[in-house]
Amino acid sequence: MAAPIIIIGSGLAGFNTIKEFRRHDTTTPVVMLTADDGQNYSKPMLSTGFTRNKAADELVMATVDKLKEQFDVDLRTHTVVTGIDVDAKQVSLDNGDTLAYSKLVLANGAKVFEPPLKGSGLDAVYTVNNLMDYRRFREALEGKKRVVIVGSGLIGTEFSNDLTNGDFQVHVVEPAGRCLPTFLPEEASLAVSGALSELGVTFHFGPFAQEVEKLDHGVRVHLSDGATIDADVVLSAVGLQPNIDLAKAAGLEVNRGVKVDKFLRASHPDVFALGDCAEVEGHVLLYVLPLMAAARALASTLAGTETAVKYPAMPITIKVPACAVACAPPPLGLEGRWEVEQDGHHVKALYYDTQDQLRGFALTGDAVKERMALGKQLPDLF
Amino acid sequence: MKKWECVVCGFIYDEAEGWPEDGIPAGTAWADVPDDWVCPDCGVTKDDFEMVEI
Numbered sequence: 404m405a406a407p408i409i410i411i412g413s414g415l416a417g418f419n420t421i422k423e424f425r426r427h428d429t430t431t432p433v434v435m436l437t438a439d440d441g442q443n444y445s446k447p448m449l450s451t452g453f454t455r456n457k458a459a460d461e462l463v464m465a466t467v468d469k470l471k472e473q474f475d476v477d478l479r480t481h482t483v484v485t486g487i488d489v490d491a492k493q494v495s496l497d498n499g500d501t502l503a504y505s506k507l508v509l510a511n512g513a514k515v516f517e518p519p520l521k522g523s524g525l526d527a528v529y530t531v532n533n534l535m536d537y538r539r540f541r542e543a544l545e546g547k548k549r550v551v552i553v554g555s556g557l558i559g560t561e562f563s564n565d566l567t568n569g570d571f572q573v574h575v576v577e578p579a580g581r582c583l584p585t586f587l588p589e590e591a592s593l594a595v596s597g598a599l600s601e602l603g604v605t606f607h608f609g610p611f612a613q614e615v616e617k618l619d620h621g622v623r624v625h626l627s628d629g630a631t632i633d634a635d636v637v638l639s640a641v642g643l644q645p646n647i648d649l650a651k652a653a654g655l656e657v658n659r660g661v662k663v664d665k666f667l668r669a670s671h672p673d674v675f676a677l678g679d680c681a682e683v684e685g686h687v688l689l690y691v692l693p694l695m696a697a698a699r700a701l702a703s704t705l706a707g708t709e710t711a712v713k714y715p716a717m718p719i720t721i722k723v724p725a726c727a728v729a730c731a732p733p734p735l736g737l738e739g740r741w742e743v744e745q746d747g748h749h750v751k752a753l754y755y756d757t758q759d760q761l762r763g764f765a766l767t768g769d770a771v772k773e774r775m776a777l778g779k780q781l782p783d784l785f
Numbered sequence: 786m787k788k789w790e791c792v793v794c795g796f797i798y799d800e801a802e803g804w805p806e807d808g809i810p811a812g813t814a815w816a817d818v819p820d821d822w823v824c825p826d827c828g829v830t831k832d833d834f835e836m837v838e839i
Contacts, residue, residue, distance in 0.1 A: 415793070445792060445793040445794070447793065447794045447795065447827070448792070448793075448794075448795065451795055464792060690827075691793060691794055691826075691827035691828065691829075692826065692827050692828045694828075695823075695827060695828035695829060696828060720794070720796075720826045722795060775806035775807075775825060776806060
């Protein structure tokens with residue numbers, strides 16, 4: 404029997420690949436290997452769970468048994484891949500087994516940066532990057548009220564709104580001096596943090612969180628400016644980095660992510676990568692829209708029809724109900740200027756390059772309604 | 786008029802408003818939205834939406 408296609412990872416990238424692949428091919432065996440419990444959930448929904456009051460189990464869209472049946476996939480949970488031999492076309496597993504593949508798909512996502520914290524209270528520090536993390540975080544908050552969020556990027560900002568909606572007292576510590584610093588120009592950042600402050604979030608812009616000290620009840624978070632915040636739980640949200648270690652050890656080309664071309668093909672012809680672990684034609688985009696486009700193209704290629712993925716400009720929606728946010732950050736280092744119109748929390752900021760071409764935007768409040776129209780004016784990524 | 790929510794990203798399709806950006810006029814019932822329409826925020830297909838109480 405021919406070796407199966409092996410997919411490493413059971414997140415949105417892995418499941419959408421098998422889902423799309425089965426539209427083309429119902430017979431080729433597929434094995435999915437995951438270090439997690441394998442239940443199907445949508446990661447973006449992890450940062451709206453307190454507003455909706457959803458326990459971890461309620462975010463499960465399909466159980467392992469149902470997935471196996473629905474996609475005819477040999478789904479192996481709590482299974483860690485320890486190595487890839489791209490020449491022998493096999494993977495090795497933490498139980499000592501090796502498994503041959505015909506084609507290999509890396510869909511093993513991104514990991515959180517380790518919280519840059521020290522102290523006696525680190526047991527109270529959590530990260531939320533998958534459903535199992537979410538379950539632990541919710542359990543830790545059972546009967547508690549005070550949360551310190553370290554970092555005001557996408558995840559930290561979404562959680563600050565979500566936890567406040569869930570009746571928690573939320574403090575956010577962000578050294579960059581404003582929220583969403585890598586996504587928004589200053590006027591838009593201020594609109595968002597202003598709306599969140601009105602909702603009840605307390606921001607500490609400027610200092611680092613340095614130490615978490617254990618108290619009899621809860622913890623005390625020490626900031627670099629000498630201030631302290633007492634809390635029950637700390638959520639670290641200081642960013643994600645693509646998982647590249649496995650690919651790198653296998654001799655595949657990596658940069659920020661696993662390097663793949665527009666066919667999602669890595670530096671070995673039978674290895675592919677998509678989603679948060681992949682760097683597609685130089686772009687590392689940790690969002691669902693590019694992942695979906697990649698899954699469709701890859702499924703078609705795996706089924707025998709070489710199909711390139713196309714990346715149009717893909718605006719990002721950041722889930723801050725207190726002040727809606729949609730943005731398309733301009734390319735890093737691109738020379739140009741912001742033009743900003745503002746009415747209270749409603750900000751429309753457009754980024755033009757030196758040729759007066761629109762290259763990015765940031766919209767808050769009612770201005771987000773223009774995201775589609777503006778997105779269509781942006782050039783394709785490739 | 787009902788609202789439908791994308792189970793992947795939380796995008797809401799409101800029948801009353803339609804989605805004129807993709808040529809779907811205000812007042813278009815979910816059933817009449819073309820099958821090849823995808824969620825503007827995350828790209829999933831109609832299969833991945835479910836109805837939200839209004």
